[in-house]
Amino acid sequence: MHHHTLLLVAGLLAGFVARTAGAQEPSAATLPARPEAIRFAPLVYVPPKAADHRRVLPDGTVVYLAASHEFPLINLAITFKGGGSLDPAEMPGLASLTAQLVREGGTRRLPPAEVDEALDFLATDVGVAAGDTFTTATMNCLKSTFAESLPLFLSMLREPRFDAGRLETTKARLLADLAQRNDDASSILGREWKRLMFGADHFEAAEPTEASVTTVTAERLADMHRRIFHPGNLIIAVAGDFEEQAMLAVLEKALAGWERGPVATGPAASTAMPSPGLYHVPKKIPQGKVQLGCRAIDRDDPDTIPMLVLNELLGGGGFTSRLMQKIRSNEGLAYSVRSMLQPRVDYPGDFKAGFESKNATVALATKIVLDEIRRLREEPVPEEELETARRGLIETLPRRFESKPAMLGVFVNDEWTKRPEGFWQAFRDRVEKVTPADIQRVAREHLDPAQLAILVVGDWDEIAPGDLEKRANMQEFFGGKVTHLPLRDPLTLAPLP
Amino acid sequence: MRSSLSSRRPAIPFAGLVLCLFAFPAAAQQVAVEEFALANGMRFLLVPRSDQPNLVAAGWVARVGSVDERPGITGISHFFEHMMFKGTDTIGTRDPSKDARFRAEQKAIRDEINRLVWTKQYERFFKGEIDDPWDPVNDTQHLRVLRGRLDELIKAQQGRGPGGEPAGTIVKDEFDLVYTRAGGTGMNAFTSYDLTCYFITVPSNKLELWAWMESDRLHDSVFREFYSERDVVHEERRLRTESTPTGKFEEQFDAMFWASSGYSWPVIGWPSDLNSYTFDQAQDYWNVYYRPGNLFGILVGDFDPAQAKTLIEKYFSRLKPGKRPPPPVVTLEVGQLAEQRMIATGDFPPAVEVRYHTVPAGHADSYPLDMLAEILNERTGRLYAGLVEGRGLAATAIAASDTRKYAGLFSIAAQTRGEATPEQLEAAWYEELARLQAAKVPERELRKVKNRVAADNYRKLESNMSLFVQLALSEALLDWREINEAPAKYEAVTAADIHRVVRKYFAATNRSVAIYRRQAD
Structure with missing residues (x-):
């Protein structure tokens, strides 16, 4: 290429x-x-183009292909629109459970154990999973077993049986997972963070409960299956050892007679705006876990590129970023410190920074994060440091396209989400053009320390007083006003006393 | 556009790699590896391939891990992994001689702190006068002064003392900075029981930079920030072990399972040792284990081998051979005489783990033991059929054959479903075990597992970094050729072989059992 x-x-x-x-x-x-x-030979990276890999079947189905003959393997991925975004309000997790039962629950012709046995004997790996906004079904097999594997895989997707015994087993596993939701503080942090950022009712924050899981029936699964799994709602990607024309013919035949429905509806925007402030959830551990941030921007916002560079500078760039240097390298307050910008396609995503530190130094590390955010707003970034951040973003681009399945995954996602054409080709130039003034401007526009939510999971009595040297304590944030959020019952999510 | 929250430079073994490592099919194409050795004894494995253009997975392995440690310095291998990113007289400082003076002054003070803690503070602790000899809260006046002086020196070296930045000597994380600016990605390292591995992906045209950077730090690491970095490792320990629901219990289970072997202490080390390492101990360790004869390098990806060899020769030849070879690991596991049990209560789901002593990697029985794990695992495996679906007692159940350089273990772990108890799960496993001991595995079942092992082999070769890691593990534990030779060994495993090992290693007296119960509110 x-x-x-x-x-x-x-x-x-x-x-x-x-x-x-x-x-x-x-x-x-x-x-x-x-x-x-050292003088290096020039090497200019040109990202691959989706159009070079895109094909359309006679029935209109979009297929992305990337042949590679190094290994006798074929990797097929079908991406359906919709996932947790389609869950009914009273039944969070339905799309996910549907995907699991499509995989686990057998087909119209074969009971689950026979499907599993057949696939396992062929050494074919199959997975079906629902994410927030997409559901993916993947099949990885030897070239020599493709002809036998594909019909099994497709009958799973087209005619799932939703076997009653498997539904019970899967529910039991899910309930066992739910029961562990408070065991690890990081899962409490993740759950409460989404509730704060997107509102408890939004699908990003909604989580299944014991009641919502136990009331799922095969009928509910079948309804959800009809909405997601059909040729009007999918894009196919195939990478591996095949000939293009033959593969297109096989796929056309495999999809024949599968009824097309409408494209699934897009995700609902989150309209809730987080209230700034200091929040705490109790957990007796020797290290407080902290996340702080706000809702920022959506993916196609013109500020996304400068915000990505800002994130790289602040805490996205690993050891070269400011938070890592100040909090880990200089002060030894944490092992892991990071910031993250996660723009959503359909509504503003969140920007957050996070770390874990021993109880006594949680306040000090929090203070350093806030100081660094302020500094981005108040002082222009030195050109040399900005250049490191630009390089960090630009040079990691090839890794996105490194493997053929990953490359096709980018193309499929871009098509579903209507990413502006030429984005990857222009990415380098757009990042190169970001100036210190841009960074300062977007910091002022999107990151106001007074508008942030600070969420702490840990032992408040140990955390609040701060460090031995009295460099910081939790009174310094939001005038010491803290909202103590309840720990939630892991099965019902109802607040615990 | 990185979106990962995970930190770089995490340590501790890759769980799951152990199983992946030894699963190559008979039909596998041979991985063509070019071997290359320098006069100083450092060896290199080169695998040119071009499916992922313009990128090279590059790195090297030190044949040392926590098993090579001893009480007093447990965790030093992992601590070294951190030190290796702190620079040399060229990288990481703007004034190497002034920086060396800072380090010497810090060493003198820290040696005195250690001496006082090991004597006075430990004595007070043994008498019950203080609860923790290392906690600064319990410092004597003298210790407080020393600790204050050390802290001032560390700050001054970092340019945060009087005189500010110009008076400091450290260029923070310059090692990362150089690679980041040059397009290096995924720089990381891991320490396990048996090896320490450093790796990165670089653009093909930056191979010379890689050779420069890696040979520089192997030639001339100065252990900068030797004293402040241990705070970071303490936080790492809190994160991985002390703040996770089962971390400390798993550590204790390991310590109970292994009686005499060096596998009994955690890779990250015991907290008291983490506080205690001295600069001289680190220097000794470096002189023995980080010499070229104990290292090997690996390149996998889009490069020209002739050019790579020229670069390697040019840069890595500067490494000086060690004066003495690393000492052999001589302490063998003593052999268990009676069943051991641990009952743990905490914030975790009810679960059970049953563990047996087995054999090291490369032992003839390791192949049937690996196949046994395959027979038990996956959706059509015996644990799912027997414990999850059949008896309906388990939410999840998994088997693992973990064969290390000097010893091995086989483990069954299962989590309860509904009202089932860990003891019921334990009993159900013994029933499945009895079935395996009573009758040989049917041929079709064995064939199925062999098919899977064969296909998984190709899957693991697909990415440069995955092949890199497998070469690193194979060569560190046995010989890189194992990745080409193991497939035939797995294909040759018979139902009789599995039957034999299932009767040999799974006696009640050879097992250790951990019962996990949820803490009542």
Whole structure:
């Protein structure tokens, strides 16, 4: 696909004409004093184009293909629109349970154990899972068993049996999972954060309860199945060892007679806006877990690119980011510190920073995060630091397209979400153009320390007083006013006394 | 556009890799590895491939892990993994000689702190006068002064003392900065019981940078921030072990399971040892284990092997061979005489783990034991059929054969469903075990598992980094050729072999059982 390899080799050769390999004992004197002294062959990365891989079947079904003959494997992924976003208000988790039962519950012709046995003997991996806004079904098999595997896979998707015994087993596993929801503080943090950011009723925050799980019936599963699993609501991606024309013919035949329905409705926007303030959920652990942030922007907002660069500077860029340097490297207050911008396609997503620190230094680390956010608003970022952040974003782009299934996954997602064409090709230039003034402007516009929510899960009596050296305590935030959120019953999610 | 919340440089073994490692099919294409050795003893494994253009997975392995440690320095292998990112006289400082003076002054004070804690504070602790000899709350006046001086020196070195930044000598995280600017991604490292591995993905045209950076830190690491970094590791320990529901119990179960073996202490180390490492101990460890004869490098991806060899020779030849080879690990596990049980109560679901001592990686019995785990696992495996669906007692159940360099274990772990108790799950496992001991696995069942093992082999070769990790583990534990030779060994496993190991290693006296119960409110 790319032709840089040749160029690269030529460049390296040119650099070594003066030296015959192994002819002399190398000494330190011959090595460049610093890495900046090394001259590299140019290598300009051009992201692959979706159009080069996109095909349309006669019935209108979109298929993305990427052949690769290195291994005798075929990887097929079908992405359906809709997931948790389609859950009815009284039954969160229905789409997810439907996907699990499509996988687990057998087909019209075969009981579940026989489907599993057949797939396992063929060594074919099949998975079906519902996410927030998409449901994906994947099949990975040896080329030699593709002809046998595909019909099994498709009958699973087309004619699921929703076997009663498997439904009970799956519910039991789900209930066992629900019962653990308070065991690990990070799962409490994640749950309460989504409630704060998107509102408890929004599908992103809604979680199943014992009641919603036990009342699921095969009929409810079948309803949800009809909404999601049909050719009018899917895009196919195939990577691996196949010939293109033959694959298109096989897929066309495999989809024949499968009734088309309407495209599933898009996700509802979250209209709730989080209330700024300091929040706490109790948990007796020796380390407080903290997340702080706000709702920020949606994916196609013109500020998304500068915000991504800002995130890289603040806490998205690993060890080169400000939070990591201040909180981990300088102060040793945490092992992991990060910030994250997660723009949603249909409504503003959240921006958050988070860390875990021993109880006494939770306040100090929180204070440093807020100081760093303020600094982004008040001081222009030095050009050298900005350049590191730009490089961090630009240079990781090839990794997105590194494997063929991952590359096709980007194309499929972009098509479903109508990402503006040429986005990846223009990405580099747009990031290059971000200036210190842009960073300061978007920080002022989207990150106001007074408008943030700070969520702490941990032992408040230990956390509130702050550190031994009295550098910070929790009184400093929002005038010491803290909202103590209740721990929720793991099965019912009702507040515990 | 990175969206991952996970931190870099996490340590501790990759759970699950153990099983992946030894599962190559007979039909597998051979991975063509070019071996290459330098005069100083460092070896390299080169696998050029171009399916993922312009990228190379690059890294190296030190043949040392927590099993090579001893009481007093447990966790030092993992601590070293942190130290290796702190720079050299070239990377990480703007004034190497002044920086060296800072380090020498810090060492003198910290050695004195250690001496006082190990004597005075430990004595007060043993007498019950204080609850923790290392907690600064319990410091004597003298210790408080010393700790204050150490803290000032650390700040001054970082440019946060009097005189501010110009008076400091550290360029923070410059190692990361150089790679990030050059397009290096996924830089990371992990420490396990048997090895320490460092890796990154670099653009193909930056291979020389990789050779420069890695040979520089292997040539000249100075253990900068030796004292402040242990706060970070303490936070890592709190995060991974102390704040997770089962972390501390799993640590205790390991310590109970292994009697004499070096696998009994955690990779991250005991807290008292983490506080205690001295600079001299680190230097000794470095001189023994981080010498070229104990290291090997790996490149997988889009590169020209001839050019790579030229670069490797140019840069890595500067590493000086060690004066003495690493000492052998001589302490063998003593062999268990009686069943051991641990009953744990806490914020976790009711569950059971049953563990048996088995054999090290590469042992003839390790192949049938790995196949036994396959027979038990997955949707059509015996644990799902017997415990989850059949008896309806388990929500989940999984088997694992964990064969390490010097010893191995086989484990069954299951979580209860509904009102079932861990003891019922335990009993159900013994029934399944009795079935396996009574009759051989049917041929079709064995064939099914072999098919899966064969297909999984290809799946694991697909990404450069996955192949990199498998080469690292194979070569560190046995020999890289194992990735090509194991398939035939798995294909050759018979139902009689599985029957034999199931009767040999699963006696009641050879097992340790952990019962997990949920704490009542």
